[in-house]
Amino acid sequence: MNKLSLKIGILFFCIIFGLITLMLFLLHEAVVENRVQEELDALQSRGNSHRTVLEKHFNKEIIDHVILMESESNTDVVITDEAKYILGSSSKLNSFEKYIKKDIGTIPYSGEIVEENWKREPVISTLSPVKINGQTQGYVYMFQNTESVHNLIQSLNKHFLLVGFISIFVTIIIIIFLSRGITKPLIQMKKATSQINKGNFAVTITRKSDDELGELAKSIETLATDLNYLKRERNEFLASISHELRTPLTYIKGYADILLKRNPPQEEREKYLTIIVTEINRLNLLIKDLFELAKIDKNSFVINKEKIDLSIFLKEIERKLTPAINEKNMNFNVHFQNNLNLFADPIRLEQILLNLLDNAIKYSKTGSLVALDVWKEKKSIHFLIKDNGKGIPEKDIPYIFNRFYRVEKSRKRSLGGTGLGLSIVQELVHAHGAEITLNSKEQMGSEFEIIFKENEK
Structure with missing residues (x-):
């Protein structure tokens, strides 16, 4: 791979890799947050369901029934009275006491999240108030071990890593073909300009598109054609100037020799002098035109309006x-x-x-x-x-x-x-x-x- 395609490839890779990394990170965070929120919503909904049952019959029999239901699931429940005195629990209380004692403030009827920090805490927890005739009679605390959340996130991470590696691999393949596709015409143009620099103006560049690269290739071909034309015209000009200078000088020299050596009659003498003057005027006109062009090239002439x-x-x-x-x-x-x-x-x-x-x-x-x-x-x-x-x-x-x-x-x-x-x-x-x-x-x-x-x- 040549230097240009390598540079373009590295640049594209850095840009695309950065974009992919950013998008995957944002998507990962959004998915994780969404999944954790779903777990919390499910836990809150389960607690609200128990609350609804308890509101019909808030007694020991129903409390034991709810505790029994949760003992067979992967979640735990703790039921307290309005003073947060524990009436029943589906698991040991040691790990739950600090969440039960936590002051949450006013609790809406729809429930409240007690703990949602799944990264640091061993559990996530929700709270649902039990209200009978508008009065709070107790609370239903729901707990779920964060190990299941961590397992879910680990599984999600594996999928994201797999997608990331596949994306990077596909990106590298695309960049290789893309950089070569972009640099190939540029390399052709470089070779063409090298040929032009060596004096070979018969260059052609393959154009597969009408974009900026195609226009650049066309411009280089046009430049080569123009330079070839200028080279040809320069040679013709030199030949033309040589001819234009040689012809009047030949006339002037020839007739001047005749006048000096042969001493012709007056009539012929005037004829030869007229020819000499005509050729001198022709030379003068040529020199004048060349002088005008020289002044134009140097921007030394002035337009006096x-x-x-x-x-x-x-x-x-x-x-x-x-x-x-x-x-x-x-x-x-x-x-x-x-x-x-x-x-x-x-x-x-x-x-x-x-x-x-x-x-x-x-x-x-x-x-x-x-x-x-x-x-x-x-x-x-x-x-x-x-x-x-x-x-x-x-x-x-x-x-x-x-x-x-x-x-x-x-x-x-x-x-x-x-x-x-x-x-x-x-x-x-x-x-x-x-x-x-x-x-x-x-x-x-x-x-x-x-x-x-x-x-x-």
């Missing part, structure tokens, strides 16, 4: 995108409610919208539509960027905001970005306390919705 008049702000966005829209002969519709204000960082908000709109333009065909709708709903401002372009495959949607993820894997220079843009957008949106969602269907287009909540400053 201020009141933005969205009417002016959105018109400026439209103006900046008009050349790109016209170049692809596309339609760009901007709809917004009047008098809308938003407390946000204008530079970061522009970065968010331009990134999303640039993607919409880039992945849409010539002549298609890109729309930006802005409206207020209760205290929230909603931004909806939609297009009818290529859309995003369903399998890619869960990962679209992950860093370094690119739907376009071909690395075409016209389409393939660094895979950092949407990740930066999501981080900036969350930094504003806002939320971003995506709804997309392949070949039908995409919709990105950003919700800025609690807009009041």
Whole structure:
């Protein structure tokens, strides 16, 4: 048995053993008390029966008859007059005198218990008054040896001990199976996490239930899947960055060599310089995205919120995108409610919208539509960027905001970005306390919705 199951087993045993011991003790005390009370009630009832006979004829003949009846039973009787002078006894009086002389006080007609301490006293005793015409004429004392009570209790103790041992044995068996049943999936999870720690993310854990342990096993499998995905994406990212850096550097070096060594005509020279500038800009953009992510990771960037008049702000966005829209002969519709204000960082908000709109333009065909709708709903401002372009495959949607993820894997220079843009957008949106969602269907287009909540400053 492993250490965990042993610890759980010992803990369960201590708890259950304590509960069983407590319950058996309380039950034993209750049963013993009840049995002793039954003996006392029976003794009192027997004394009351003799009292009833004596009340009809309280004479020596009847007294002797009662004494004779008790001499054949396991109880004893002592009959006295009202002054507690003994008129008859079924046994020797030496052991009964102290109980007869005991001052009890007022005695009810139903009788009174004279002695009930069966643990210390040799007998238990009851008293029944004999009343004739409302006057007390004598008393009937009933005695029973406590040896019979002790024998009864000993028999009861044996039964309780037997039940206790059986309960403990069954408890141990149950605990063994229970602790193993609980710890087995935990041991599997420990082995799985050890494999994950060694870099083996292809782990599976048997789940037999949907309880917390089942959810934990599912979480570990999900973690392994995510780590495997991140490892794969990291490798792809390194390959992508390597490619993205190598390609512009190759262009820059190649054309710079041509300019230095061949001294081409002015027209070609300008062409080569234009290519060099383009590739430098591409490098600059990549480095800028990496720098943005580095700042986000270190929480070193600052969101400077201020009141933005969205009417002016959105018109400026439209103006900046008009050349790109016209170049692809596309339609760009901007709809917004009047008098809308938003407390946000204008530079970061522009970065968010331009990134999303640039993607919409880039992945849409010539002549298609890109729309930006802005409206207020209760205290929230909603931004909806939609297009009818290529859309995003369903399998890619869960990962679209992950860093370094690119739907376009071909690395075409016209389409393939660094895979950092949407990740930066999501981080900036969350930094504003806002939320971003995506709804997309392949070949039908995409919709990105950003919700800025609690807009009041």
